[in-house]
Amino acid sequence: MLGLSSLLLAWLSQPCTITVSGLPVPARTHHHLEVTGGEVRLDRGALEVKLAIDDVVVRLVGPRYTGGLHVRLADCVDGRVLSLQARPRPAAVTFENAPADLVLRCIDACPANLSRTWMLARELPPLPVEHGLRVEVELRAPGHVRSRRVLDLLPGPNAIPLRLQRVAEALPLR
Numbered sequence: 001m002l003g004l005s006s007l008l009l010a011w012l013s014q015p016c017t018i019t020v021s022g023l024p025v026p027a028r029t030h031h032h033l034e035v036t037g038g039e040v041r042l043d044r045g046a047l048e049v050k051l052a053i054d055d056v057v058v059r060l061v062g063p064r065y066t067g068g069l070h071v072r073l074a075d076c077v078d079g080r081v082l083s084l085q086a087r088p089r090p091a092a093v094t095f096e097n098a099p100a101d102l103v104l105r106c107i108d109a110c111p112a113n114l115s116r117t118w119m120l121a122r123e124l125p126p127l128p129v130e131h132g133l134r135v136e137v138e139l140r141a142p143g144h145v146r147s148r149r150v151l152d153l154l155p156g157p158n159a160i161p162l163r164l165q166r167v168a169e170a171l172p173l174r
Helices: 004-012 025-030 073-079
Strands: 014-021 032-035 038-041 046-051 056-061 065-071 081-085 091-096 103-108 133-140 147-153 156-161
Touching (some): 014 073, 065 073, 091 147
Antiparallel strands (some): 014 046, 032 038, 133 147
């Protein structure tokens, strides 16, 4: 049996419809909305959330996109639909199995401040992306053959598997 406080809360709750725009469909399975500590799955285009508290923050939470919306009960009257805009997180790149002294430089499609500058690969700053970014980098490490790679980056974390060829492996046998 429901208690009086549960009935009062249900009666005071205001349905509020929120659409999330700018979030690709494949990313919906890895993201959710947080509303005052609760979670709402993103499996539909428009979500109806019951608000019992005036003045809440609805946040988009996930590894690749973020966003937030300040909602008041008055914003939800008359069937009004609110829109939360998803913003892509910067691409954070890590190289798996990379030598500690791996350096890289951006060859193509990099931000101007990184273009053609050598840096330690582990110090590569997060890169601004929309829904994806293709960059070309040159990689060097002592004892390894210099190589070029095209990286297809997504917003958020990007783990790039790396297998550099050793110089001794590249020398022809005599």
